Amino acid sequence: MSPSEATADAAVAVRPSAGRHTLALFISELRLVFGRARTQVGLGVLAAVPLLIGIAIKITGSEGGTDGFIGQIAGNGLFLIVASLGLSLPFFLPTAVTVISGESLAGEASLGTLRSLLTAPAGRSRLLAAKMVALAVFCLAATMTIWISGLIVGFILFPVGDVLLLSGSTVSLGNGLLRAFGIAIVISLSLLGLAGIGLFISSLTSTPLAAMAATFGTFVVLGILTAIPQLHAIHPWLLIYRWQSFADLLRDPPYWHEIVRNLLLQAGYLAVFYTAAWARITSRDIT
Amino acid sequence: MGVAQRSRRWLVPVATVAVVAGVGALGPVVADASPKLPTITAQDLLAKVQTAKVDGLSGTVHSSTDLGLPAIPGMDGADGMQGASQVLALINGDHTARVAFASPDKAKVSILDAQAERLWTSDGTSAWAYDSSKREATKLTLPAHSKAKPEKTLPQSYDPQAVAKQILTAIDPTTKVQVSGTEKVAGRDAYKLRLVPKTDKSTVGSVTLAIDSKTWVPLDVTVMPRTGNDPAVELGFTSVSFDVPSASSFTFTPPKGVKVTDEKVPSKAERPHSIPQRPGNPSLIKPTKPGTANAGKPTVIGTGWDSVAMIRGAQTGGLTGGPLGQLLAKAPSVQGSWGTGKIVTSKMISALITDDGRVFVGLVTPDTLQAAAAKAPR
Numbered sequence: 001m002s003p004s005e006a007t008a009d010a011a012v013a014v015r016p017s018a019g020r021h022t023l024a025l026f027i028s029e030l031r032l033v034f035g036r037a038r039t040q041v042g043l044g045v046l047a048a049v050p051l052l053i054g055i056a057i058k059i060t061g062s063e064g065g066t067d068g069f070i071g072q073i074a075g076n077g078l079f080l081i082v083a084s085l086g087l088s089l090p091f092f093l094p095t096a097v098t099v100i101s102g103e104s105l106a107g108e109a110s111l112g113t114l115r116s117l118l119t120a121p122a123g124r125s126r127l128l129a130a131k132m133v134a135l136a137v138f139c140l141a142a143t144m145t146i147w148i149s150g151l152i153v154g155f156i157l158f159p160v161g162d163v164l165l166l167s168g169s170t171v172s173l174g175n176g177l178l179r180a181f182g183i184a185i186v187i188s189l190s191l192l193g194l195a196g197i198g199l200f201i202s203s204l205t206s207t208p209l210a211a212m213a214a215t216f217g218t219f220v221v222l223g224i225l226t227a228i229p230q231l232h233a234i235h236p237w238l239l240i241y242r243w244q245s246f247a248d249l250l251r252d253p254p255y256w257h258e259i260v261r262n263l264l265l266q267a268g269y270l271a272v273f274y275t276a277a278w279a280r281i282t283s284r285d286i287t
Numbered sequence: 288m289g290v291a292q293r294s295r296r297w298l299v300p301v302a303t304v305a306v307v308a309g310v311g312a313l314g315p316v317v318a319d320a321s322p323k324l325p326t327i328t329a330q331d332l333l334a335k336v337q338t339a340k341v342d343g344l345s346g347t348v349h350s351s352t353d354l355g356l357p358a359i360p361g362m363d364g365a366d367g368m369q370g371a372s373q374v375l376a377l378i379n380g381d382h383t384a385r386v387a388f389a390s391p392d393k394a395k396v397s398i399l400d401a402q403a404e405r406l407w408t409s410d411g412t413s414a415w416a417y418d419s420s421k422r423e424a425t426k427l428t429l430p431a432h433s434k435a436k437p438e439k440t441l442p443q444s445y446d447p448q449a450v451a452k453q454i455l456t457a458i459d460p461t462t463k464v465q466v467s468g469t470e471k472v473a474g475r476d477a478y479k480l481r482l483v484p485k486t487d488k489s490t491v492g493s494v495t496l497a498i499d500s501k502t503w504v505p506l507d508v509t510v511m512p513r514t515g516n517d518p519a520v521e522l523g524f525t526s527v528s529f530d531v532p533s534a535s536s537f538t539f540t541p542p543k544g545v546k547v548t549d550e551k552v553p554s555k556a557e558r559p560h561s562i563p564q565r566p567g568n569p570s571l572i573k574p575t576k577p578g579t580a581n582a583g584k585p586t587v588i589g590t591g592w593d594s595v596a597m598i599r600g601a602q603t604g605g606l607t608g609g610p611l612g613q614l615l616a617k618a619p620s621v622q623g624s625w626g627t628g629k630i631v632t633s634k635m636i637s638a639l640i641t642d643d644g645r646v647f648v649g650l651v652t653p654d655t656l657q658a659a660a661a662k663a664p665r
Contacts, residue, residue, distance in 0.1 A: 071422070166402070167397060255347075255385075268307040275303045278299065279299055279300050282293075283297070
């Protein structure tokens with residue numbers, strides 16, 4: 001837990017009125033994020049991913065011709081969820097997180113509302129915490145959108161049944177759905193490191209577009225570094241190095257080692273950039 | 288709030304970076320700190336390894352191999368080379384596998400690939416290979432005699448101390464054997480047994496075995512090259528349990544929608560030395576390919592670390608067009624009393640391909656290879 005979260009929690013415990021205030025702050029923050037048209041459009045695009053993949057597979061009707069999860073969709077609609085989540089992870093989901101996180105503080109600054117927020121009694125630490133919680137909720141909402149959309153489209157377009165795991169064993173549909181749900185959770189947690197970077201960059205500037213571009217640029221650079229084999233010594237430290245480990249949930253039994261490493265790395269990135277954003281926002285002059 | 292006080296807030300993220308980097312970098316080092324174990328001689332340790340007997344185990348193995356082999360472009364796509372490149376991919380690079388074993392004849396290996404898995408399992412009566420990315424299962428029919436194989440009973444005069452002494456005497460002229468300390472492997476206390484070749488003709492710098500201090504099972508093997516500080520081969524458990532896995536974990540039922548093929552495994556004499564080296568690809572199960580069908584059994588020249596294997600009848604002429612041919616074309620030509628040929632060298636392995644179709648391979652320096660070629664029968 002970062003120090004600012006600790007202070008926020010302590011404040012909640014000590015002053016009940018402040019707690020109610022904090023809750024109101026969080027709710028208003030969520031309303032702000034999910035009330036924006038760009039958030040809703042972004043979630044709409046994510047919901048369309050399983051639909052597009054599903055229709056494409058249905059039309060071409062490739063049965064077992066393709067390797068990996070996509071090749072299994074025609075045989076079991078449940079794999080549409082897994083394939084959609086897997087295909088959204090390298091680009092769609094990071095883009096959405098970049099846009100929302102770049103907006104979070106810089107957007108307020110550009111509208112001039114950050115000034116009143118910074119002088120408000122809510123406190124800067126708590127404002128930052130509210131922004132971060134809203135980002136985390138968005139990450140979860142984004143993967144859940146794909147999960148639900150994939151579930152609906154997959155069940156309508158394709159047969160569903162027992163799920164074939166990577167290890168060659170078969171589990172019930174309910175178990176498979178639970179594993180797909182776990183994948184959605186793991187992926188949403190995998191996005192938190194990027195969200196933290198976005199929040200920090202957003203605290204540096206009052207131009208949301210610049211924050212988004214810088215965050216996305218950072219993401220692309222990290223992606224390029226991960227793709228260069230000669231840099232394997234630093235690969236374990238790179239944000240997206242273990243992103244693909246979510247598929248380990250489809251082994252029998254699930255292989256947790258890489259997933260845990262990935263989540264620890266995300267926690268590390270989040271801690272560093274959240275505290276950096278905290279240092280920036282609490283030492284910022286009100287102009 | 289003063290400027291100094293405000294800028295002090297930046298110490299928090301800086302400290303966080305230090306903590307995160309410190310825990311990430313030093314955590315594994317601290318966890319691997321050398322445990323305190325009673326001292327043991329190399330001979331006693333070898334004797335213990337001889338008597339090591341576990342009824343079953345399961346765990347996760349990580350292998351990391353860097354033989355310094357040159358990357359061969361287009362090798363994956365080339366016809367006929369697919370098998371060789373797959374085998375190469377299996378030994379080279381980083382791999383994680385789940386392994387399970389139960390005596391006497393149940394075994395299972397699953398290699399955890401990125402979003403895929405290849406597994407081989409045998410419950411003693413039937414064996415299966417399964418490749419999740421292709422969704423293909425292969426049923427391997429084991430040769431009859433391996434089932435009827437009687438349980439080897441150890442002779443009464445069996446003395447591990449004597450055997451250990453024999454081994455030590457046998458390898459003593461060529462190898463320095465010592466217990467080089469302790470380490471933690473997969474959370475277990477282990478002794479390190481270090482073997483150092485006395486010859487300087489070998490590319491092997493040292494071989495270190497980590498031997499569990501309770502079951503005396505080797506848990507980790509590290510091969511260091513003579514030059515460089517990075518291990519050429521590191522193969523070891525990252526987690527291990529010595530509970531006997533249940534019999535059901537070795538059975539395999541081909542799932543629905545999976546292509547099943549039957550494959551007869553060649554009898555033991557010509558079978559590859561271990562199951563996991565051979566994926567379930569039917570073309571790989573065949574021990575020889577038409578092109579190399581005439582290639583005889585390898586002849587071993589020399590003894591100990593600087594021994595060299597010679598393979599006759601390799602059809603090098605047919606390789607000129609392929610990617611391997613390109614590699615050979617780039618390789619330096621050498622000549623000696625043995626004739627002329629091309630030499631391919633890497634950090635660990637050297638190979639000499641002569642124009643008259645002999646291939647010399649060994650974990651030795653190129654000079655040693657040529658010296659061996661000169662001594663070799665035509």
